[in-house]
Amino acid sequence: MTIFDRTVNRRRLLQGGAAVTAGLAAPNLLIRGAWAEEFRNNPGNAKSVKFGFNVPQTGAYADEGADELRAYQLAVKHLNGEGDGGMMNTLKPSSLKGNGVLGKKVEYVTGDTQTKSDAARASAKRMIEKDGVIMFSGGSSSGVAVAVQSLAQEMGVVFMCGLTHSNDTTGKDRKRYGFRHFFNAYMSGAALGPVLKEEMGTDRKAYHLTADYTWGWTQEESIKNTTEGLGWQTVKAVRTPLGAGDFSQYITPVLNSGADVLILNHYGKDMVNSLTQAVQFGLRDKQVNGKNFEIVVPLYSRLMAQGAGENVNGILGTTNWHWSLSDEGSQAFVKSFGQEYGFPPSQAAHTCYVQALLYANACEMAGTFYPPEVIKALEGFEFDGMGNGPTLYRAEDHQCFKKVLVVRGNDKPTNQFDLLKVVKEVPREAVTYDHTTLRRRARPLQGLSRPRRVPGRAVRSFGPAAPAGVRRTH
Amino acid sequence: MSTATIGSPSDRSARSPTIAGSASNRADHVKFLIFAAAVLTMPIWLSPVGAAYPDLVQKFAIYGIFAIGFNILFGLTGYLSFGHAAFLGVGSYAAVWSFKLLTMNIVPAMLFGVLAGGVFALLIGYVSLRRSGIYFSILTLAFAQMSYNLAYSVLTPITNGETGLQLAHGDPRVLDGPAGAGLPSTNLFGVETVGYSGFYVCAVALILAYYLALRITRSPFGMTLRAIKSNQNRMNYTGFNTRPYTLAAFVISGMYAGLAGSLMAVVDPLAGAERMQWTASGEVVLMTILGGSGTLLGPVLGAGIIKYFENIFSAFNDQVLSRMFDFLPAGLGDLMVDLVQPFVGDGWHLTLGVLFMLIVIFLPGGVMEGVSRVAGRLRRVRSDRTG
Numbered sequence: 021m022t023i024f025d026r027t028v029n030r031r032r033l034l035q036g037g038a039a040v041t042a043g044l045a046a047p048n049l050l051i052r053g054a055w056a057e058e059f060r061n062n063p064g065n066a067k068s069v070k071f072g073f074n075v076p077q078t079g080a081y082a083d084e085g086a087d088e089l090r091a092y093q094l095a096v097k098h099l100n101g102e103g104d105g106g107m108m109n110t111l112k113p114s115s116l117k118g119n120g121v122l123g124k125k126v127e128y129v130t131g132d133t134q135t136k137s138d139a140a141r142a143s144a145k146r147m148i149e150k151d152g153v154i155m156f157s158g159g160s161s162s163g164v165a166v167a168v169q170s171l172a173q174e175m176g177v178v179f180m181c182g183l184t185h186s187n188d189t190t191g192k193d194r195k196r197y198g199f200r201h202f203f204n205a206y207m208s209g210a211a212l213g214p215v216l217k218e219e220m221g222t223d224r225k226a227y228h229l230t231a232d233y234t235w236g237w238t239q240e241e242s243i244k245n246t247t248e249g250l251g252w253q254t255v256k257a258v259r260t261p262l263g264a265g266d267f268s269q270y271i272t273p274v275l276n277s278g279a280d281v282l283i284l285n286h287y288g289k290d291m292v293n294s295l296t297q298a299v300q301f302g303l304r305d306k307q308v309n310g311k312n313f314e315i316v317v318p319l320y321s322r323l324m325a326q327g328a329g330e331n332v333n334g335i336l337g338t339t340n341w342h343w344s345l346s347d348e349g350s351q352a353f354v355k356s357f358g359q360e361y362g363f364p365p366s367q368a369a370h371t372c373y374v375q376a377l378l379y380a381n382a383c384e385m386a387g388t389f390y391p392p393e394v395i396k397a398l399e400g401f402e403f404d405g406m407g408n409g410p411t412l413y414r415a416e417d418h419q420c421f422k423k424v425l426v427v428r429g430n431d432k433p434t435n436q437f438d439l440l441k442v443v444k445e446v447p448r449e450a451v452t453y454d455h456t457t458l459r460r461r462a463r464p465l466q467g468l469s470r471p472r473r474v475p476g477r478a479v480r481s482f483g484p485a486a487p488a489g490v491r492r493t494h
Numbered sequence: 495m496s497t498a499t500i501g502s503p504s505d506r507s508a509r510s511p512t513i514a515g516s517a518s519n520r521a522d523h524v525k526f527l528i529f530a531a532a533v534l535t536m537p538i539w540l541s542p543v544g545a546a547y548p549d550l551v552q553k554f555a556i557y558g559i560f561a562i563g564f565n566i567l568f569g570l571t572g573y574l575s576f577g578h579a580a581f582l583g584v585g586s587y588a589a590v591w592s593f594k595l596l597t598m599n600i601v602p603a604m605l606f607g608v609l610a611g612g613v614f615a616l617l618i619g620y621v622s623l624r625r626s627g628i629y630f631s632i633l634t635l636a637f638a639q640m641s642y643n644l645a646y647s648v649l650t651p652i653t654n655g656e657t658g659l660q661l662a663h664g665d666p667r668v669l670d671g672p673a674g675a676g677l678p679s680t681n682l683f684g685v686e687t688v689g690y691s692g693f694y695v696c697a698v699a700l701i702l703a704y705y706l707a708l709r710i711t712r713s714p715f716g717m718t719l720r721a722i723k724s725n726q727n728r729m730n731y732t733g734f735n736t737r738p739y740t741l742a743a744f745v746i747s748g749m750y751a752g753l754a755g756s757l758m759a760v761v762d763p764l765a766g767a768e769r770m771q772w773t774a775s776g777e778v779v780l781m782t783i784l785g786g787s788g789t790l791l792g793p794v795l796g797a798g799i800i801k802y803f804e805n806i807f808s809a810f811n812d813q814v815l816s817r818m819f820d821f822l823p824a825g826l827g828d829l830m831v832d833l834v835q836p837f838v839g840d841g842w843h844l845t846l847g848v849l850f851m852l853i854v855i856f857l858p859g860g861v862m863e864g865v866s867r868v869a870g871r872l873r874r875v876r877s878d879r880t881g
Binding site: 142 | 544547548549550553646650655656657658660661677679688689762764766768769805808809814839
């Protein structure tokens, strides 16, 4: 894929840097490193190698971020041969040796993305430029993942995406240095469709509340495509700001819209808040068009279920992985995570742990840290034993293909973590798509071709916890 | 803060509001040259404190420009704007659009950034400056917050909302012709402006911005602004129309912010609406007060301190801390880690807050007051010795 060929540009970049630096008579020590290494942050003969973990520690996705960090720390431990090894023992085929990566001890640095593209890029740059990481990973927001991924491309450092569910993370151009293990909105739609049909029939009216950024947009699109394919109507799709805190102003209009299904394209604290409020407003007790009103949360996680409490009872959604899975890999991971932290891991933790291991494994396979070789090792890598059954890292778009879980909020939880019940394990074949389907033509003026939004969008409030209905009082 | 004695040759002219004599003029130039040298060599002398990497030194320079511009309005004219981040954001968006539509050359982008910041400041300033004091602050805050909300709602075709405005492979870039493989990088007539070369672009801009602020401060116009700060009513009673001067100061300040915003896009071609949030506006107020409002150098120092805290302190995790204290015996080391931990990592705001309080309580004139106190004491010691 010639689109990815950036070597010339990188060299020109260095030359440009050198020219200006020399021109200003600054000492050569500034660029010394740049000439000595054939790729950025080459660990060379160092005894250790650094990974960067860039996760949201503040903001709407902070809970996910905290769990991701735990998983990364566990992965580093296992890679260095400490602890019980977790999924290192179940990964097949595995080149991991449990003595670090390529004999070098793994160290790590952390950063806070604040769930903002700006801040995420700043902290990723710090990791790459200052701390000298060979690979970085993380992110609990697709907006951040997309922004950081193009940075990875510019810098020539591999980015192993953490939790990011937008189709655009892998669907679009220039993603050579980005890899995603997590599933995406298209797969959620494909997996959820048959279950929705079975449970709710083909004559439904859906109302979407959507987080207003790339993930929300693509999930809304994918779910819409699926449900409209079933014969459902879409009454309205309303975009809500990320981290809005209070969703009552968006939920009240749902009551009188004639819709009988509410689809919440929210995640993290947003989903906890919007779902809790929807339930408090009595949506689930209502009868509309002669049917029970239903709520669907296409992207579910155990952390969110924990936050929303019993409001999740009976609510359908999809998830990448769940700790109650009984395969060997999942069991091993749950066991070592539980021993370390005292509770089971979330899907965010799982995908991040797997990503760290897969990167390390690819380095071992390639026998080098040189990114193009590592990328080659990852592309088309077929593996098993990581909790999702047989999985393929597709070479064309660096997306993992594996089974998807359709889950339902558990109405009779046996313990505080037993919140989701797996309804169906949708096989990999059912959620695989052609890699050209999602790669929409690069839109010339990305913003301009967006559909006009529906009116009634609220003013974004001053602080995180703004009073409800700011707009209505005006 | 304006306590310097008039005409004395040892006058600390950078912060004294006196008419520049030839002696202080020379002092100004010496200080300017030292400043320029210090800025250009930042990657060297900042390396012992772990701050010498392109992204952070770029930020020092960019936020330095932002704070210098803010200080023209706040420190010089006495108008506390709580919405300056709006101009920063507008500058960024203008620059990114210039990259998308016209060319990856940074010169048009910077020009558009400055222009957009200026025009936007003219509009907001025209309305806001009808009031002064707290009312002015609230008006600017409201306008900035309005821009922020608009960027997230009706203006998303221009701003791309939460995802942020980014370059795309299919952008027209009419002056550049068709792009090759991959995304082009920003450049200054062919020299790519990322990493350290991006920093030097920002550094040169900072030095020029500093020089311009120096000229403004020393000019009759600057004198008028200071007069407005000290007593605007008296100016009005003597028949002096202050409005054009305050508006001019506001627009200049907005253009500085626009320049800073466009430089942010130059070193990293991406613009997000969070740059316009009120927290960002508050940050520049903090920078200016922390460094010393009304001084030329203070805001730059304040910007540096805050960005340093944000980027370095926030990255300390358990691992770093335990490595830092591993020279201590095991129990004591762990204790130190536990003690220090709340103040670093995600607790960096706490450290910054404590520092800010200490400075405001003990050094109301900011870091620069501390510097001048120390300098004054040294001078006294020396004169005692010689006398």
